[in-house]
Amino acid sequence: MAAASACDKYFVNPNGVLTLPTSTVADALMTNAPIAPSLASLAVTEAPDLDAQTVFVMRGDSLPDTLPQAARLFVESAGWPAPGEGMLLPEASGRAGGWLYRADATAGAMGFGTLGRTLPAGSWVADGALSVEEATAALLGAYEFSRYRAARMKPRRLCVGPVAGEALRIASACGMARDMVNTPANDMTPQTLEDEARALALHHGAAFRVIAGDELLDHNFPMIHAVGRAGAIAPRLIDFTWGRSDARKVTLVGKGVCFDTGGLDIKPSSGMLLMKKDMGGAAHVLALARMMMEAKRDVRLRVLIPAVENSIAGNAFRPGDILKSRKGDTVEIGNTDAEGRLILADALALACEEKPDLLIDMATLTGAARVALGPDVIPFYTDDEPFAAALAAASGAVQDPVWRMPLWKPYAAKLASKIADTNNVTTDGFAGSVTAALFLQRFVQPGIAWAHFDIFAWSPAAKPSCPVGAEAQVIRALDRMFAGNA
Numbered sequence: 001m002a003a004a005s006a007c008d009k010y011f012v013n014p015n016g017v018l019t020l021p022t023s024t025v026a027d028a029l030m031t032n033a034p035i036a037p038s039l040a041s042l043a044v045t046e047a048p049d050l051d052a053q054t055v056f057v058m059r060g061d062s063l064p065d066t067l068p069q070a071a072r073l074f075v076e077s078a079g080w081p082a083p084g085e086g087m088l089l090p091e092a093s094g095r096a097g098g099w100l101y102r103a104d105a106t107a108g109a110m111g112f113g114t115l116g117r118t119l120p121a122g123s124w125v126a127d128g129a130l131s132v133e134e135a136t137a138a139l140l141g142a143y144e145f146s147r148y149r150a151a152r153m154k155p156r157r158l159c160v161g162p163v164a165g166e167a168l169r170i171a172s173a174c175g176m177a178r179d180m181v182n183t184p185a186n187d188m189t190p191q192t193l194e195d196e197a198r199a200l201a202l203h204h205g206a207a208f209r210v211i212a213g214d215e216l217l218d219h220n221f222p223m224i225h226a227v228g229r230a231g232a233i234a235p236r237l238i239d240f241t242w243g244r245s246d247a248r249k250v251t252l253v254g255k256g257v258c259f260d261t262g263g264l265d266i267k268p269s270s271g272m273l274l275m276k277k278d279m280g281g282a283a284h285v286l287a288l289a290r291m292m293m294e295a296k297r298d299v300r301l302r303v304l305i306p307a308v309e310n311s312i313a314g315n316a317f318r319p320g321d322i323l324k325s326r327k328g329d330t331v332e333i334g335n336t337d338a339e340g341r342l343i344l345a346d347a348l349a350l351a352c353e354e355k356p357d358l359l360i361d362m363a364t365l366t367g368a369a370r371v372a373l374g375p376d377v378i379p380f381y382t383d384d385e386p387f388a389a390a391l392a393a394a395s396g397a398v399q400d401p402v403w404r405m406p407l408w409k410p411y412a413a414k415l416a417s418k419i420a421d422t423n424n425v426t427t428d429g430f431a432g433s434v435t436a437a438l439f440l441q442r443f444v445q446p447g448i449a450w451a452h453f454d455i456f457a458w459s460p461a462a463k464p465s466c467p468v469g470a471e472a473q474v475i476r477a478l479d480r481m482f483a484g485n486a
């Protein structure tokens, strides 16, 4: 349909390499505006507004030295605000004369998540510059998903000093990931994922292509096709490339299951309720790519997103089916609800064909990861020791928690099939996150530095820096690692 000529302008990267579009998406769809991150209730600035009032920040268990004597006497008699909260300070005239904010010291910099949303409406200036992490937390904590109803938080402005731009770069990308994950499946389809990815890629001059529907078979992505073919909206592989062609090759792969019914091995209602978030890996790699492109990191970045719905229809793939993968290995389907690893396998195999220097995948892959570490600490798997060390340092520096888990090779035997090269699941419930990682590893060429993140993309309880709902995990740590100052 839309002829190549209509698409040409979208497919030329800054290095002048023309990537022929394989997509059949109409131009009309390309005009869809990307979702604006829901951070509008707090604007952070480098310089204070003329009418800004002062926020006095308590980081520990003492009042700030900057606090005027009259305010100090008032606070001592009225009582300190609780950790994570604040209070108005009076002037001698009786009018409001500033705000005293008490950070929750037990939450570290992320405790500053309550700063923005507890401030009264208006314009404010912190009594000293905030750190990047503190300012980022303030923005993340002021997040409110307002796509389907008017925002309830009142807008306010806060001068945080010279870190404003850096905090906004990080928080905006996290807000984008949250928005995408919070958006329900009726408004976040494989087509929407494609539109979001295209808008981001074209904004940064990346070369963008999509392989959709039966073209997946022509281009040898049989497992992406098999998993997604029962969806009303065609499955697809989203692929964009950015940066200097001879720079270090970093490839990000994100699981984009826009809704996971479980397939014919259908989930119970309790297990299906949150499955709009099964495209969290895709949202995360887009957000990380956004951070890296905005910071102009000197890498050759590639993003691969297999985008599907795992739906039920007469043409759905079945338990017992044997699929041939892009790599060539045959995969017996022990359970159609272990679909994420199938689509990732074909994308990882493609990624390895150009031998990237670093290959990272992110996926809401297993419930076992939550059983092991809960919603907040993200397990990751790698055999690359320098990567693990650099990530650990970055993770601690920005309070984005990860925990390394073992690629315990003997467990790979649990994935054995009697009639195919491998099964997609094991028969017992043990070490489900580990065996999922081992399944993926089969499709990664030996010798390629690879890391897999089994993310949750959700915060089931409110935290200072995140309301209940979608959460962006790991990507602040990875961004710090790529910045090289962990």
Ligand SMILES: [Zn+2]
Pocket: 260, 262, 310, 336, 337, 338, 339, 340
């Ligand atoms: Zn599933």
